[in-house]
Structures are given as structure tokens and as C-alpha cells.
Amino acid sequence: MLKLYIANKNYSSWSMRPWVLMTQAGIGFEEIMAPFGTEAEDFSHEFSAESRRVVGAVSPAGLVPVLVDGKLAVWDSLAIVEYLAERFPGHALWPRDAAQRARARSIVAEMHAGFAALRRRCPMNIAAHLPERGRTALREDAGVRADLARIVAMWSDLLAAHGGPMLFGAFSMADAYYAPVVMRLRTYELPTPPAIVGYAARVQALPGVKAWIDAVLAERTFVPVIKPRRTSR
Ligand SMILES: N[C@@H](CCC(=O)N[C@@H](CS)C(=O)NCC(=O)O)C(=O)O
Known part of the structure; x- marks a missing residue:
């Protein structure tokens, strides 16, 4: 049985990608939760x-x-999803067409290496609703505006090219890789055109993504982004 080590579902965007991919594709695995520590005033992403x-x-x-997988350990989300694609060739985790597959790899690599401003200013926090933080990030940070514009352009082009419902028509690695971005759009209420709102809703309705979101609410390791100050009496 494959084992997947992950951290808190509310926060760990890198964990979400292979978990959603395997769950949505019906690849069985045992989950091993290694939670972050909670001692910091602002929630840290450290173990x-x-x-x-x-x-x-x-x-x-x-x-x-x-x-x-048995004696083999594979780490880093990108290496894991590539390993799964090779291990389960029948599941078409990447698009079957070579050109589409290259394009899907390009956007997955772009996510893996990029979107630093969006990741820094709008960290994944599924259980929270932080529209004011989203507005502030957009107002103050040109990098966040550029990252959001790039996401909108990327998804719009792919949805138009393949006709939806997912980025490459059917569900693929690309949708799993961008699922945490969908969660950020939701938490921070980042404004996007209707086609993107529709795609984000469809991603959240995927059984593999819905299972992750439902588990967040059951996880109960959520701590508020900003803890209320203790009154000194
Ligand atoms: N590039 C890595 C990033 C992995 C990563 O940053 N994981 C975070 C959780 S999302 C972690 O393990 N943090 C624990 C720590 O820093 O103590 C990947 O794609 O898997």
C-alpha cells in the first residue's frame, strides 16, 4: 500500500496536490499526518x-x-506526481496528447517554481475567510497583481482551447496542481472573470477536492491567522 506523508490539510498546499491527484484518480493510499507545530503567535508552517x-x-x-512505495521514498510534490504518472500509466494523470502533455508540464513547473508573491501574501488557509487581506495584498503588492493576472490568462486560454470543464478537458495533474490556488481565490476573495469563477467552482466540486475540504473542517488543528491578544486585566 502506498503511503503519503502530509501536513495539516488547512495549510499544506504542497501536500494537497498529490493527495487530491490520487484521491480523484482512485489510487489507494494510506495517509500519514505530520502536523505543523502551533507554538508560534502567527501560525508557522514548521513541523x-x-x-x-x-x-x-x-x-x-x-x-x-x-x-x-515499499522501500522507495519519493519526496517533493513534483517528483511524486511524476512517479505516480509512471507507476499508473492507465490513469492518464497527464494528458495523453504529447503537445498537451508538454503544455501541462509547463504550467505545473510554472506553479512549482513561481507565484512567490501570491504564495507569500495569500498563504493557503482553507477554513478562513480573509477578503480584507486579499484586497490589501492586491493594493499593496504589484507581484500579487501580476501573479493573479497570469493565473487568469493561463486558465482562460486553456479553458477556451479545450472547452473545459477542466484545464485540459478531462481532470489531470494540472488541475490538482492548481487546486491550492483555487482555495486561495476563495479565502481571499480575489476578483476574477466569470469563466475563472466557474472553473474554480468545478474544481471545488471534484470529489477529490471536496474530500480534502471536508477533512479540513474535521481536522480541528486550525488556529486563527491572528490570535486574539491576551488581555492583561
Ligand atoms: N518543493 C517542495 C516544498 C515542500 C514544503 O515546503 N513542504 C512544507 C509543507 S507545505 C513542509 O514540509 N514544511 C515543514 C517545515 O518546514 O518544517 C514540494 O513541492 O513538495
Whole structure:
């Protein structure tokens, strides 16, 4: 049985990608949760000592996600999804057409290496509703505006080219890889055109994504972004 090591579903965007991909594609796996620590005033994305030990035992990189297949450990979300595509060729995790597959790889790589401003200013926080933070990020940060414009252009082009419902027609790796961006659009209420709103709604309705969102609410390791200050009496 494959094992997938992940962190808190509310926050861990890199964990979400292979989890959603495998769940949506019907690839069975055992989930191993290594939660972040919660001692920081603002929630940190760093492991507790116990999680560091658990993840360090399977991956020298010490980060999640990690996929364990028998004696083999594969780490880093991009390496994991590529491994899954090779391991399960029948599932068409990438588009079957070579040109479309190259395009899908391009946008997945673009996500893996980029969108730094959006990731920094609007971290994934599924259970929260932070429209004011979203407005501030857009107003203050040209990088966030550029990242959002690029997402809108990318998704609009692909939806128009393939006619939807997903980026390359049928569900693929590309949709799993951008699912955390869909969650950011929702939490921070970032404004997008109707075609993008429609795509975001369809992604959230995918059983694999819905299962992740439902689990967030059950997870209960959520702590507010800004904890209320303790009154000194
Ligand atoms: N490039 C890596 C990034 C992995 C990563 O940053 N994981 C975070 C969680 S989303 C982590 O393990 N943080 C734990 C820590 O830094 O202590 C990937 O794509 O998997």
C-alpha cells in the first residue's frame, strides 16, 4: 500500500496536490499526518519536533509531501506526481496528447517554481475567510497583481482551447496542481472573470477536492491567522 506523508490539510498546499491527484484518480493510499507545530503567535508552517522525526525517518529533505512505495521514498510534490504518472500509466494523470502533455508540464513547473508573491501574501488557509487581506495584498503588492493576472490568462486560454470543464478537458495533474490556488481565490476573495469563477467552482466540486475540504473542517488543528491578544486585566 502506498503511503503519503502530509501536513495539516488547512495549510499544506504542497501536500494537497498529490493527495487530491490520487484521491480523484482512485489510487489507494494510506495517509500519514505530520502536523505543523502551533507554538508560534502567527501560525508557522514548521513541523513540531515529533513531525520532524516522523518525516525525517523517511525523507532526508525533511519536508512533506513524501510518497513511500515499499522501500522507495519519493519526496517533493513534483517528483511524486511524476512517479505516480509512471507507476499508473492507465490513469492518464497527464494528458495523453504529447503537445498537451508538454503544455501541462509547463504550467505545473510554472506553479512549482513561481507565484512567490501570491504564495507569500495569500498563504493557503482553507477554513478562513480573509477578503480584507486579499484586497490589501492586491493594493499593496504589484507581484500579487501580476501573479493573479497570469493565473487568469493561463486558465482562460486553456479553458477556451479545450472547452473545459477542466484545464485540459478531462481532470489531470494540472488541475490538482492548481487546486491550492483555487482555495486561495476563495479565502481571499480575489476578483476574477466569470469563466475563472466557474472553473474554480468545478474544481471545488471534484470529489477529490471536496474530500480534502471536508477533512479540513474535521481536522480541528486550525488556529486563527491572528490570535486574539491576551488581555492583561
Ligand atoms: N518543493 C517542495 C516544498 C515542500 C514544503 O515546503 N513542504 C512544507 C509543507 S507545505 C513542509 O514540509 N514544511 C515543514 C517545515 O518546514 O518544517 C514540494 O513541492 O513538495
